[in-house]
Amino acid sequence: MKQEIISYLSTLESELKDLSKNLYDIKEESFKEYKSSKYICSLLKKHGFEVEENFLEIPTSFKGEFGNGHPKICYICEYDADPLKGHITGNNLTSTMAVGACLGLSKVISKSGGTVIILGCPGEYINGCKTTMAKQGVFKDIDVVLSAHPNTITTVALKSNALLPLKIKYSLKKDQEVPLLSCTATHCAALTYNFIDILKLNLPEGFSVENILMKGKCNPYLISSYFESNYLISANTIKNCEYIKNMILNFAKNLKDLMDLDLESNMYQLPYEEMISNDTLCRIFSHNLKETGIIDFHDFHDALPGLSLGSVSHVVPCINHFIKITENQDVAYPSSGFAKETLKDYAFNQSLKAIKALAITGLDLIENSNLLKEIKLEFSNKTK
Numbered sequence: 001m002k003q004e005i006i007s008y009l010s011t012l013e014s015e016l017k018d019l020s021k022n023l024y025d026i027k028e029e030s031f032k033e034y035k036s037s038k039y040i041c042s043l044l045k046k047h048g049f050e051v052e053e054n055f056l057e058i059p060t061s062f063k064g065e066f067g068n069g070h071p072k073i074c075y076i077c078e079y080d081a082d083p084l085k086g087h088i089t090g091n092n093l094t095s096t097m098a099v100g101a102c103l104g105l106s107k108v109i110s111k112s113g114g115t116v117i118i119l120g121c122p123g124e125y126i127n128g129c130k131t132t133m134a135k136q137g138v139f140k141d142i143d144v145v146l147s148a149h150p151n152t153i154t155t156v157a158l159k160s161n162a163l164l165p166l167k168i169k170y171s172l173k174k175d176q177e178v179p180l181l182s183c184t185a186t187h188c189a190a191l192t193y194n195f196i197d198i199l200k201l202n203l204p205e206g207f208s209v210e211n212i213l214m215k216g217k218c219n220p221y222l223i224s225s226y227f228e229s230n231y232l233i234s235a236n237t238i239k240n241c242e243y244i245k246n247m248i249l250n251f252a253k254n255l256k257d258l259m260d261l262d263l264e265s266n267m268y269q270l271p272y273e274e275m276i277s278n279d280t281l282c283r284i285f286s287h288n289l290k291e292t293g294i295i296d297f298h299d300f301h302d303a304l305p306g307l308s309l310g311s312v313s314h315v316v317p318c319i320n321h322f323i324k325i326t327e328n329q330d331v332a333y334p335s336s337g338f339a340k341e342t343l344k345d346y347a348f349n350q351s352l353k354a355i356k357a358l359a360i361t362g363l364d365l366i367e368n369s370n371l372l373k374e375i376k377l378e379f380s381n382k383t384k
Contacts, residue, residue, distance in 0.1 A: 001108040001111060001112060001363060001367075002360050002363060004107060004108055005104045005105065005107055005108055005356070005359050005360060005363065006104075006356055006360075008103075008104060008107040009100060009103075009104045009352070009355060009356060009359070012100065012103060012104075013352065015043065016096050016099070016100050016348075016351075016352070016355070017348055019039070019040070019043060019092075019095065019096050019099060020092045020093055020095075020096040020342065020343070020348065020351070021092075021343065022039055023036050023039070023079055023081075023087070023091070023092035023095055023096075024086065024087055024092040024339070024342060024343060026039070026081075027081040027082075027083070027086040027087060028079075028080060028081060028083075029080060029081065029082070029083040029125070030080040030122065030123040030124065030125045030126045030128075031058075031059075031060060031080070031122050031123040031126070032060070032080075033060040033079050033080050033122050034059070034060055036060070036079040036080075036095075037053070037060040037061070037062055037079065037120050037122065038053075040062070040077060040079065040095060040099060040120060041053055041062050041064070041120070043099060044064045044099070044102075044103075044118065047103050047106065048066060048106070049064040049065060049066050049102075049106070049118070050064065050065045050066070051063070051064045051065075052064075055119075055120065056129070056132065056133065056136060056138070058122065058129055058132075060120070060122040060123075061119075061120050061121065061122055061129055062077075062119075062120035063117065063118070063119055063120070063138075064102070064117065064118040064119075064120075065115060065116070065117050066102070066106040066109055066115065066116050067106070067109040067110070067113070067114055067115040067116055068113075068114075068115060069113060069114060069115060070114060070115070070143060071114045071115075071143040071144070071365055071366050071372055072114065072115045072116075072117055072141060072142045072143050073105065073114065073115070073116050073117065073142075073143065073144055073146065073362035073365060073366065074116075074117040074118070074119060074139070074142045074143075074144065074145045074146070074316075075098040075099075075101050075102045075116070075117070075118045075119075075145075075146055075147070075358065075362075076094075076098055076118075076119055076121055076130070076145060076146075076147045076309070077094070077095045077098045077099065077118060077119065077120045077121060078091045078094045078095060078121055078122075078124045078128075079091050079092070079094070079095045079120070079122065080122055080123055080124055080125050081125075082125065085335075085336045085339065086336065086339045087339045087342060088334035088335055088336060088338060088339050089149070089150075089333070089334040089338070090149065090150035090151075090325065090333075090334075090338060090339065090341075090342045090347075091124070092342055093150040093325060093342050093347065093348075093351050094148070094149050094150065096351055096355075097148050097150075097323070097351050097354050097355050097358060098118055098147070098148075098358075099118065100351075100352070100355035100358075100359070101146070101354075101355050101358035101359045101362065102116045102117075102118040102359075104355060104356065104358075104359030105359045105362045105363060108363060109366075112363060112366045112367060113366060114366040116362065117142060119133065119138070121133070121308075124308060126269075127269045127270060127308070128308040129308075130308040130309055130311065130312050131270040131271070131272060131308050131311040131312075132270065133312070134311045134312045134314070134315050135270070135311075139312055139315045139316045140315060140316075142316050143316070143317075143365070143372060143376075144278075144281060144316065144317045144318070144362075144365060144372075144375065145309070145312055145313075145316055145317070145318040145319075146281075146285065146318075146319060146358050146361060146362065147309060147318065147319065147320045147321075148320070148321045148322075148323050148354050148358060149320065149321070149322055149323065150322070150323055150325040150342060150347065150350075150351065151322035151323065151324060151325070151333050152324060152325075152326050152329075152331060152332075152333045152338070153298045153322055153324050154289070154294055154296060154297055154298065154321070154322060154323055154324040155297065155298050155299070155321055155322040156282060156286055156297050156298070156299055156321070157277040157279075157282045157319065157320075157321065158275060158277060158304060158307065158320045158321065158322065159274075159275055159277065159304065160272070160274060160275040160304040160305070160306050160307035160309075160310050161206065161234045161235060161236055161274055161304070161305060161306055162234070162235055162236070162237055162238040162240070162241045162271065162272055162273050162274040162306070162310065163232060163233070163234055163241070163271055163272040163305065163306035164232075164233040164234075164235075164238065164241035164242065164244075164245055164267070164271045165212075165230065165231070165232055165233075165267050165268050165269045165270075165271060166230070166231045166232075166233060166245055166248065166249075166265065166266075166267065166268075167228060167229070167230050167231075167264075167265065167266055167267070167268040168189070168192060168228065168229050168231070168248070168249075168252055168263070168264075168265050169226060169227070169228035169229075169263070169264040169265070170185035170188040170189055170192075170226065170227055170228075170252075170256060170261050170262070170263055171185055171225060171226035171227075171261065171262045171263075171264070172185065172225050172226070172261065172262070173260070173261065173262050174262075184227075185216060185225065185226050185227040185261060186216055186227045187259075188227070188252075188255050188256065188259055188261060189214065189216070189227040189228070189229050191255060192229065192248070192251065192252055192255065193211065193214075193229065195248070195251050196209050196211075196231065196248060199244070199247065199248070203244070206234075206235075206236060207234060207235045207236070207240070207244070208233075208234045209231055209232070209233050209234075209244065209248070210231065210232045210234070211229060211230070211231055212230040212231060212232050213228075213229065213230040214227070214228070214229045214230075215227070215228060216228070228264075230268050231248070233245055233248075234305060234306065236274060237274050238271060238273045238274060241271070249265055252265065270311075271311075272306040272307060272308055272310045272311055273310045273311045273313070273314050274310050275304075275307050275309060275310040275313050275318075275320065276310075276313040276314060276318070276379075276382050276383065277313070277318070277319060277320070278313075278317040278318060278319060278375055278378055278379055278382075279378060280371070280374050280375045280378050281317055281318075281319045281361075281375050282319050282321075284361055284364055284365075284371065285319055285321065285357060285358070285361045286321075288356075288357035288358075288360045288361050288364070289321075289353070289354065289357045291357070291360075292353040292354075292356045292357050292360075293353050294323065294324075294350065294353050294354065294357070296324065307320065314383055316379075317375045317376065317378070317379040321354075323350055323351065323354045324350060325341060325342060325346065325347035325350045325351060326338070326341045326346070326347065327344075327346050328341065
């Protein structure tokens, strides 16, 4: 059946090239990918997939299915772009690899059994929706999630830190025009900023707290009626992010009591949990990449700042590999130059190899129940 997948994919090359080129030309920004998602959904429907658009009431999200029962193999589509610079991270090829893999596996699913699923995940540049999907139980009935992204290197696996967004807002108390003390909301925000700067000096390597946004408003007396700051906390686990957050909030609460101001704190977007990469699944996919001709692997030592797939990896076994699609070693990722590289023949041929490996990996897991058990046992041990 593997050869049947490979042969079938050779008949889809022109459609997959067109998909990559059309997404490149459309280049829609996050959560406004109307043409991109419609194009992908139409292609899936053409090849017999049942497609639910407006999935989870997210207008540019979708869910496609082919087959019945378990195992359920899931592929991930991302298709947003920088509105000015285009597909600087190559999401036109990310979607092409996911669509190609699910179409390839669907060709044999009637013989092998199981279900192939593809999820359209918009808005990856601004928090994305995979975390929302994980919170709403989308992945709980799925057996594995397979994902690959274009890059300047091919990696064995990806690691990512957890990210926790924190908003802190100081304000005058209700009906209070002038603070009881001379310290205003702006002063409190500045003191908190300085405290965080000192805190950062004592954090372990790889941990950080970055200031993302600061804004305020004055009342008619030219006294700051409120001042809010957005911070992004990064650590190796979400638990450590919470620990750092609590230190900051303890300082903020003591400060607001001392200065007799009000304090609000919340998360301004959903957090990302750290990525738990499944080693068994990585090994199988890496083997299949080598079988298709991708043999130059790099170990990924540094953790990425954050991946929305991280939250998914706490619910279901996942992999997320970089695939080298550039011959020019001077091209940076992400960049406008990298976006142009995605249209070259070398990039498509590398993506086609990854497509074959993704589809064959799905088939391996359907045909070999022991492999799937090994993957799930590792997942269970890592998420206890």
